[in-house]
Structures are given as C-alpha cells and as structure tokens.
Amino acid sequence: MDFHGIDLNLLVAFDALMSERNVTRAAAQVGVSQPAMSAALSRLRNLLGDPLFLRSAEGLLPTPRARELAGPIGQALRQLERTLVAEPRFEPGEAAVTFNLGLSDYPAFVLLPALLAALEREAPGISIGVRAFTDRDAAVDLLDSGEIDAAIGIAPTQMDQRIFTRHILSDEFVTIVSKDNAAARRGMSMKTYLALKHVLVSPEGDRYGLVDQALMQQGLRRTVAVALPHMFAVPDIVARTQATATVLKRIALKSAVSRKLVLFDPPVALAAVELDLIWHRRSDANPAQQWLRGFIAEQAKAL
Structure with a gap:
C-alpha cells in the first residue's frame, strides 16, 4: 500500500474538521494556525480527490466521501492515542473542576438536585455550570461551540457521527x-x-x-x-x-x-418521553468526561 504524501497530521486535521465543522475551531483544537489548517484541508482534497467539506450557512458540511472516512480514521486515531499516550486517571474526590451542562427544563427540575447532592457527597471539589435550552437541536450548537461538556434532553433531530447519545431516563x-x-x-x-x-x-x-x-x-x-x-x-x-x-x-x-x-x-x-445524555465526539475518550457521563447516568437510574 502506498502512503506517499499522507502523514498522521493530515489525519488529525481531518478528524478535527469532522468534529468541529469549522476551520478556525479545528485549528484551535489541534493547536495550529488557521492558515495551516486550511493548507492541510487543501492537501487532503488533492490526495483523496474529493472536496471533503463544502461551505454552507451552518458551517462545513462533509461530503459522502468524508462521512465514509470519518469512522475508520477516528477509530484509528483513538486507538493510536490509547496506545501511545497514557491518560492520567481522573480522581473525582480530589478534582477541582467545573463541568458545564446543557439542560432542558425537565432534567433541571427532576435530575439536577439529585446530581448536585451526590456531587457534594462524593466529589465536593466539582462544580456545575448550567446552560438552558428549549429547542432540542440547540444542544448540538452548544456542544459544537464548546460551551457545554454534555447535555441532557430529548435526542436531537439531526444526528451525526460527531454527536453521541445515551438513553438515561424515561417518564410518562x-x-x-x-x-x-x-x-x-x-x-x-x-x-x-x-x-x-x-x-x-x-x-x-x-x-x-x-x-x-x-x-x-x-x-x-x-x-x-x-x-x-x-x-x-x-x-x-x-x-x-x-x-x-x-x-x-x-x-x-x-x-x-x-x-x-x-x-x-x-x-x-x-x-413516554425519553431523555438522552448527549455529548461531542471530541470529549468521548477524556477520562474526566467519561466519569461525568457515568455519574450522571447513575443518578438518573436512581430516580
């Protein structure tokens, strides 16, 4: 197989563009300048013979070829990351960090009090910031912008490979x-x-x-x-x-x-109404974020 012209940085750039749908945010995620990210996108287009991302009012829209590549490339990079980089364990009882959650009215009223009480007992150094939303698709915008770490609400109408969900709560x-x-x-x-x-x-x-x-x-x-x-x-x-x-x-x-x-x-x-925990692909493998999602799911299960 000929890998001439393809380096790992191009795959990282592709993964960031797929995640952020914005050249400037993708550059910030990877830690390069915006011109460098634009140059990487140009190289990827030439190497793969496909535009990969098309500009629109909603940001960069991936082509069918980009969607086809997103899963395998993302999985390969995550596997490399797990192999080469030993992530430090997250110790919630010792952590001093703020997590930002997007909540619709229902989980704010039903779940948030139990979640805060459990944090006070088990992880007193962790605090929670809350952003309210009513339109279910607004959660995706908040996740894309990085304003929140996770959201709880009805699953978005437009699902994509960059957005993950987990069912945590039902009510009648x-x-x-x-x-x-x-x-x-x-x-x-x-x-x-x-x-x-x-x-x-x-x-x-x-x-x-x-x-x-x-x-x-x-x-x-x-x-x-x-x-x-x-x-x-x-x-x-x-x-x-x-x-x-x-x-x-x-x-x-x-x-x-x-x-x-x-x-x-x-x-x-x-x-019945089904509520999901919703998060962005960029935070999927982060130990602190994984702990947060598991902790939220535990509190929801106990209701």
Whole structure:
C-alpha cells in the first residue's frame, strides 16, 4: 500500500474538521494556525480527490466521501492515542473542576438536585455550570461551540457521527387535578377531560401541544385556559383552581403541592418521553468526561 504524501497530521486535521465543522475551531483544537489548517484541508482534497467539506450557512458540511472516512480514521486515531499516550486517571474526590451542562427544563427540575447532592457527597471539589435550552437541536450548537461538556434532553433531530447519545431516563404523562375538583372523585373520563379547562406547557408560546395532536386524531378539542413557557408553576396552578393539566409524572410527584393533587392516566394515548445524555465526539475518550457521563447516568437510574 502506498502512503506517499499522507502523514498522521493530515489525519488529525481531518478528524478535527469532522468534529468541529469549522476551520478556525479545528485549528484551535489541534493547536495550529488557521492558515495551516486550511493548507492541510487543501492537501487532503488533492490526495483523496474529493472536496471533503463544502461551505454552507451552518458551517462545513462533509461530503459522502468524508462521512465514509470519518469512522475508520477516528477509530484509528483513538486507538493510536490509547496506545501511545497514557491518560492520567481522573480522581473525582480530589478534582477541582467545573463541568458545564446543557439542560432542558425537565432534567433541571427532576435530575439536577439529585446530581448536585451526590456531587457534594462524593466529589465536593466539582462544580456545575448550567446552560438552558428549549429547542432540542440547540444542544448540538452548544456542544459544537464548546460551551457545554454534555447535555441532557430529548435526542436531537439531526444526528451525526460527531454527536453521541445515551438513553438515561424515561417518564410518562399523567393528568392532574386538585383534590377539591369534582373530577378527583368521579374519575377522568374523556367527557370530564374535555369539560375542564386546561393548563398547557408550551416553550414556543403555542396553544397547541401533544395532547391536542392526540385529540385532533379523534376529532376532539380541549379548552386551553393558559399556556405557559415553563412547567414548574403548573402543579400549583392546578392545585389552586378547577383546571387540569397533563404533565410528566415526576413533575407532579416532585412538586411542593403534590399532596394536593390527584393523578390519573390521560384519557388519550401519549408516548413516554425519553431523555438522552448527549455529548461531542471530541470529549468521548477524556477520562474526566467519561466519569461525568457515568455519574450522571447513575443518578438518573436512581430516580
């Protein structure tokens, strides 16, 4: 096999470009200047006879040939790294470091308190920074920019080889009413459900959600009294009024007013919500990041 003209640095440059989708960020990751990274890309294009990356408004888009090469080259480099470089072990009990997490509302409310309590016991020198996001694909942007080390939320719609995911948590929907509501005594039939006013959680500000989609399939509609961008106030609103809401079960159970609520199965079929741990390929083999992801998964499993 003829390897003339190909050196390891070109493969490293390709891997960084595949990871970052940006010449400047790829250069920073590798530790070279931007012109040097551009020159490496030019050499790769000449050697492989393919443009490899095409410019777009979203950054560099890999060609089919680049996608084909990404897996084998990435695996080969990781294997070389494991063989030649002995990574120091990460000792969480002794570490003094801040990890930055991207969290949607649900894990911030349900998982973050347990995670921080566990860190306080087992790794008191570790602190957490939080970046909020609502659009599931915004997590990818935060990971690409390096603003966060990992994200927890619904898996992105656009998956790519640079983004890894691991399922860590599931929850089901429940319909809640106040204990003082007549529906608490007679049950939650569809007739009762449609007769009540509803509180809707809509980060986008819409007055239409998953429940409305399910009802529409049956030719039915509900009355939405209020639409909120955040879920935290919903249990308290329901506890104080004659309205109802359909929310994730842990939101109702962990609410301060949970004892004032009655929970029912929704009268419409709603799929469970699956949450993933999401991270970037650049951090996949890092011992500290591996420990963080495992620790988060343990706390989620204990919920």
